[in-house]
Amino acid sequence: MSTETGTAAGSETSRIHNIGYRSYDGPRLGRGYARRSLYTQSLRGAFGLGRSAKSKVLPMLMAGVMCLVASIIVAVAISTPGTTALPIKYTAFAIYLQAVIGLFLAAQAPQSVSRDLRFRSMPLYFSRPIERVDYVVAKLAAMASALLILTGAPLVILYLGALLAKFDFAEQTKGFGQGMVSVALLSVLFAALGLVMAALTPRRGFGVAAVIAVLTITYGAVSTVQNITWQTGSEGAVEWLGLFSPITLIGGLQTAFLGADSAFPGGEGPGAGAGMVYLIVFLALVSGCYAVLMRRYRRAGL
Template sequence: MSSPSERPARPPAGTGVIHDLGYRRYTGPRLGEPAVARAFFLSGLRHTYGLGRSGRSKVLPMLLLGLMLLPALILVGVLVQARDLLGLDEQLVAYSTYPITTQLLISVFVASQAPALISRDLRFRTITLYLARPMRRRTYVLVRLASLTVATFVLIGAPLLLMYVGGVLADLPLTRETGRFLGGLVGAALLAACLAGLAAVVAALTVRRGLAVTAVIVVLLVSFTLVSTVQGVAASTDHDTVGRIAGLFSPYTLVNGVQVFLFDSPAATATPPEGTAMGLLYLLGVLAVVLGSIVALLVRYRRVD
């Protein structure tokens, strides 16, 4: 043992000692908020399809993507192989109606991935790390919403691209087919923005993922069922105006109405919009859903500590 005289003197009370542990200081460039937002967007987009996560996280999104492509692949096969036999001169299913035909798959995808991006951050409090400098709350909301929107657009647009390639291989009129395909892509982008916005708002209201998934599915599917019922009754009783107004209350019928108005696409509802006034009302409806979702998310995250 060392003697008391050999022990180091203690610092006076109220003072401290700074030890140099040899850590290097960062002297490189500080990229700031844009670089953080870009990396955050890419990581969110990858996570929606399970990339960079466990194998279990990949099963559902990849399965849904495969199921979305399967009907399109069958339609392309029939079109290419039996066009002359069946006398086909256009797609068996229009680009504008394909998302409504597969709406169950799309709704399940959005309902499962919105809580994974939104509710998880609130539940595990990782939101406090993300909102540290230099990323602001507004940036967090917009980037998360962009990741979910682009992921949903990929899910909807991939089968449309497959159908377009099949139509070109089947020697359908190139100019006409390209115009319809581009109209379908615009509709896919609008639908993705509406679905992602609504799902993100619902997911931000609860930290329980199971509850958020159920709530999103109910909001999307029940609204479409109710609107379709009202439109069917309105069409059979010659109250088309009621049916057209009802189409504003489901993102699927709303976006299909915009495609009918802008691109003269085939209608997927019994009472599509007619006239400039009703078409503009549908456009305003899409704008209200997207901007309203952003505003609702910004208000929600103002109250997050």
Template sequence: MSDPSEATPQGRSVIHDLGYRPYTGQRLGAGAIARSLVVTGFRNAFGLGRSGRSKVLPFVLLGLNLLPALIVGGVMAFGGLDRLPIGYAEYASTTQVLLGVFVASQAPVLFSRDLRHGTIALYLARPLRSGAYALARWASLLAATLVFLVLPIVILYAVALLTELDVSDQTREAGIALGLAVLLALSLAGVSGVIASWSTRRGFAVVATIALLVVANGIVTVVQGISGEEGGRPVVGEVAGLFSPYSLYRGLMAAWTDADAPTPPSTTGMELAYVGVLVALSALCVGLLVARYRREATS
């Protein structure tokens, strides 16, 4: 292009309407597209890139979820305790209601919204295959759930180190808690994702997910409570623990850390079964999600 000062005889610049200009730049492959979808989905799960109102719920829940950790930090700083008042892994078990509400309310943002508003047709008309789309959505929800679970652990760990608790003990316990958080996030993202993808109504998906998580956990807790009493049969409680993500988490937490829970898995075989069920449940849910969107593409 020539010197703009020569654009007119008077030396003034002018705006040219160039008309339609074709795009000749770089076009990225499926991997980059999927990554971009995961990042956008992750932001959307916290209401970012959406209306101001949709940011309220996720950030209120996240704030409430972090509040106990911050209080613990204050207590540790001023109280001079020699151990954390709440274990890393115990934390998620204590705030499980907030966690349940978070995944139940944000899974529809990632799964129901596109189906409800027909946006899925636009995604499917683009290079990404339906299966990859489903996996990217699931990854976004998993990442958002992990942020919800891992941030308190990070805060507690930082507090523990700042108050000069034993580094190796704290690191080991925080590591176990991280592993448990990943297992719980995998299963919660899967379960809530499947429910949200089969229900295009946001309200229904939220209620169904919370009901499933709370009711299943409630029934399991009752059974475990009864079987864990003196004279009861703990093995019944151990098996019952296999039927809810929260009780699976609780059982493994009691088996691997100092925390208490009714009828934790008493044998290595049972511990493996707990881990196996969590992984299998997640895999099953991912499979269902892929199948759901493949069907959507060809219908």
């Protein structure tokens, strides 16, 4: 075997050629910049930005549906004579459109984390000035922010429409604030649950199915059991059953602390005492999901 210059490999005339690699002598932006970049790219990716046109269709369609429904509600309220308030409360909007939110999360949570696991790119992340906690926090924050944009933008449309219709300013502002707190809680909880389900498998299809199952099956089961319990005269158990589904958990929180109308059978939501239990379960779920993600990426980063 010979080299490009025709000399025998290993001979005295063999040498290593300088092919022009240079060391980087620019600014070292560090861990904070890497964390912010990961957050920004993950948030953009949740809406298909920076990706193919095909990747933009579903998230933009879901966002369009949410805003279109809000616009229709505003149009109906403005055009109906004698109307003094919106036909739907701000705190109820996300609950009614939970199916759209669930589809968005089921599609985008696996996109956020499954590809990194499937293509084994995690060691590349952790070879840079970024820690495991940075990756998990950035992904959680990005998904929660994407859900907050998805659910908060329609509330802004409702609020602006209410002001244009000259509805009571103080009442609408209070309701809008309560609604934003409600969707913020929903966004954090859904993001945590969705990323955990998606991170359990590198297969995107399995991740989609897992997210849909957690949101849809639990809500259907809890709602059914609540109705059966109410009809059999065990009204006291209805509020406690709401702890076992993400949607009903958020519904109970906003009923207890945000003055929202209850969607539970009989219209009776949890009071202040039960509301504290709802809050503890909410915090435990979010913390538990964070711990599961940290453990999952401890293994994946090796």
